[in-house]
Amino acid sequence: xxxxxxxxxxxxxxxxxxxxxxxxxxxxxxxxxxxxxxxxxxxxxxxxxxxxxxxxxxxxxxxxxxxxxxxxxxxxxxxxxxxxxxxxxxxxxxxxxxxxxxxxxxxxxxxxxxxxxxxxxxxxxxxxxxxxxxxxxxxxxxxxxxxxxxxxxxxxxxxxxxxxxxxxxxxxxxxxxxxxxxxxxxxxxxxxxxxxxxxxxxxxxxxxxxxxxxxxxxxxxxxxxxxxxxxxxxxxxxxxxxxxxxxxxxxxxxxxxxxxxxxxxxxxxxxxxxxxxxxxxxxxxxxxxxxxxxxxxxxxxxxxxxxxxxxx
Amino acid sequence: xxxxxxxxxxxxxxxxxxxxxxxxxxxxxxxxxxxxxxxxxxxxxxxxxxxxxxxxxxxxxxxxxxxxxxxxxxxxxxxxxxxxxxxxxxxxxxxxxxxxxxxxxxxxxxxxxxxxxxxxxxxxxxxxxxxxxxxxxxxxxxxxxxxxxxxxxxxxxxxxxxxxxxxxxxxxxxxxxxxxxxxxxxxxxxxxxxxxxxxxxxxxxxxxxxxxxxxxxxxxxxxxxxxxxxxxxxxxxxxxxxxxxxxxxxxxxxxxxxxxxxxxxxxxxxxxxxxxxxxxxxxxxxxxxx
Numbered sequence: 001x002x003x004x005x006x007x008x009x010x011x012x013x014x015x016x017x018x019x020x021x022x023x024x025x026x027x028x029x030x031x032x033x034x035x036x037x038x039x040x041x042x043x044x045x046x047x048x049x050x051x052x053x054x055x056x057x058x059x060x061x062x063x064x065x066x067x068x069x070x071x072x073x074x075x076x077x078x079x080x081x082x083x084x085x086x087x088x089x090x091x092x093x094x095x096x097x098x099x100x101x102x103x104x105x106x107x108x109x110x111x112x113x114x115x116x117x118x119x120x121x122x123x124x125x126x127x128x129x130x131x132x133x134x135x136x137x138x139x140x141x142x143x144x145x146x147x148x149x150x151x152x153x154x155x156x157x158x159x160x161x162x163x164x165x166x167x168x169x170x171x172x173x174x175x176x177x178x179x180x181x182x183x184x185x186x187x188x189x190x191x192x193x194x195x196x197x198x199x200x201x202x203x204x205x206x207x208x209x210x211x212x213x214x215x216x217x218x219x220x221x222x223x224x225x226x227x228x229x230x231x232x233x234x235x236x237x238x239x240x241x242x243x244x245x246x247x248x249x250x251x252x253x254x255x256x257x258x259x260x261x262x263x264x265x266x267x268x269x270x271x272x273x274x275x276x277x278x279x280x281x282x283x284x285x286x287x288x289x290x291x292x293x294x295x296x297x298x299x300x301x302x303x304x305x306x307x308x309x310x311x312x
Numbered sequence: 313x314x315x316x317x318x319x320x321x322x323x324x325x326x327x328x329x330x331x332x333x334x335x336x337x338x339x340x341x342x343x344x345x346x347x348x349x350x351x352x353x354x355x356x357x358x359x360x361x362x363x364x365x366x367x368x369x370x371x372x373x374x375x376x377x378x379x380x381x382x383x384x385x386x387x388x389x390x391x392x393x394x395x396x397x398x399x400x401x402x403x404x405x406x407x408x409x410x411x412x413x414x415x416x417x418x419x420x421x422x423x424x425x426x427x428x429x430x431x432x433x434x435x436x437x438x439x440x441x442x443x444x445x446x447x448x449x450x451x452x453x454x455x456x457x458x459x460x461x462x463x464x465x466x467x468x469x470x471x472x473x474x475x476x477x478x479x480x481x482x483x484x485x486x487x488x489x490x491x492x493x494x495x496x497x498x499x500x501x502x503x504x505x506x507x508x509x510x511x512x513x514x515x516x517x518x519x520x521x522x523x524x525x526x527x528x529x530x531x532x533x534x535x536x537x538x539x540x541x542x543x544x545x546x547x548x549x550x551x552x553x554x555x556x557x558x559x560x561x562x563x564x565x566x567x568x569x570x571x572x573x574x575x576x577x578x579x580x581x582x583x584x585x586x587x588x589x590x591x592x593x594x595x596x597x598x599x600x601x602x
Binding site: 078113 | 385450474475477478479480481482483484485486488489490493514515518519521522525526528529530532533534536537539540543544548549
């Protein structure tokens with residue numbers, strides 16, 4: 001197992017280095033323009049490799065932990081999570097049911113699934129739920145495949161599941177909250193510096209185009225709203241440590257996973273960093289945080305009731 | 313209870329290949345379509361998609377709903393971008409007018425004008441073809457991929473046993489949960505729940521989605537106990553797995569894989585060299601600028 005794992009990691013690193021070299025030599029040394037800017041579909045796969053290497057690195061450093069074990073139960077939960085995530089993201093993407101959007105904040109309720117599955121059943125289940133669920137969901141909708149966003153979604157579940165790596169749930173929470181606060185602050189700072197950046201994810205129904213209007217105040221600050229909600233839930237439900245931990249770890253996963261995907265678009269789509277963060281990261285991560293704060297606790301409480309009932 | 317995709321054994325081009333070969337070909341095909349914007353080249357891949365669809369042997373009445381959904385989606389995306397002309401701004405700077413349609417009326421002093429330009433028309437057409445190719449190849453998969461072969465296919469594509477089996481279960485669960493969602497929604501509607509009339513602020517709107525999401529999720533988890541028991545009783549994951557079905561590549565499968573991969577790599581290389589970019593016929597560029 002270890003050998004196989006090592007080989008896989010090595011292969012991914014080599015693939016990554018190879019593409020990095022191609023882009024660097026071709027783009028900077030030889031000055032081939034097509035390797036410097038604009039859409040570069042090949043790089044998607046590079047970032048898929050980077051994301052998987054990140055996930056493997058987390059595993060490598062904590063592989064003694066029981067949270068990484070995959071038994072029958074985990075295999076079934078992986079499949080359930082991925083299928084649910086796919087179905088929900090297909091149903092709520094705006095073509096089947098028109099889910100209302102409030103001032104450019106598109107509602108994407110499906111995101112609570114990878115967070116919850118990651119938290120409740122561990123990082124492996126979380127990663128599979130996010131990555132495969134997003135892929136199948138995109139395929140159902142006919143949007144095409146954006147593998148780096150799938151891996152980003154996988155990271156959401158993985159990080160939500162990292163709560164299991166810590167024996168004392170309470171201790172880790174404050175660190176996670178502080179990291180989340182720093183990331184939120186950085187993203188908000190970007191928003192105030194580049195307020196006129198278009199919101200690339202907002203689908204303007206009147207003009208029927210993505211990324212036309214400058215980002216609205218609510219969309220820009222939704223991440224702050226979401227973060228405050230998370231903090232409220234953390235302290236209001238401090239007694240029920242499961243709710244608090246699920247929400248905080250879900251928040252961190254959301255920030256890092258989507259941050260990864262958005263930042264990779266700096267190279268893949270040639271977006272300037274400001275557009276990647278303000279135009280892509282904020283309008284996707286902000287509303288997701290709001291869902292994390294509201295729907296994940298409901299799921300955690302409902303699951304706890306189910307566990308009591310069935311004794312599992 | 314599981315609901316299944318509408319797979320049936322048929323004599324067709326798509327089902328004459330090994331599912332592994334078809335999955336690899338499908339991925340190469342997606343990659344090829346994504347890297348092309350040139351309408352002339354798109355027509356070639358379009359012909360491939362059309363050939364596969366028409367030889368699939370799936371009767372119209374079985375696929376009607378899927379096609380209507382995709383049709384709506386495709387038309388929505390390409391036709392409305394055509395009307396507003398905002399979609400392709402990354403691809404062209406100048407627009408050449410074929411005709412300006414000026415509305416014979418004004419709304420509050422604003423007179424709607426529809427600029428039909430060469431670039432917009434060709435962008436809309438390219439978009440139409442691209443989305444059609446991607447969507448049609450994708451929806452054929454559940455109709456033509458034998459559910460009994462899901463697991464072994466992913467296993468033989470190189471995934472570990474457990475992950476392959478999880479992929480198998482994922483594909484099987486999707487239609488089931490779609491049905492469960494529908495049932496839950498009907499049940500909640502019978503109790504007076506109205507998805508169409510979500511009111512209130514952001515937070516209360518989000519909370520009102522819980523009656524749909526939570527029951528479906530929790531029921532899925534509760535129902536999984538049976539599946540887990542069944543798998544445990546068969547000693548799942550104790551030893552390397554054996555599979556009832558076997559897959560063997562035939563010559564035609566190898567040809568399909570090599571052809572798909574070669575076309576994909578060639579397209580990618582050529583697109584890096586500047587080919588397959590957005591194209592309009594040169595003869596139409598003499599029209600007046602917008």
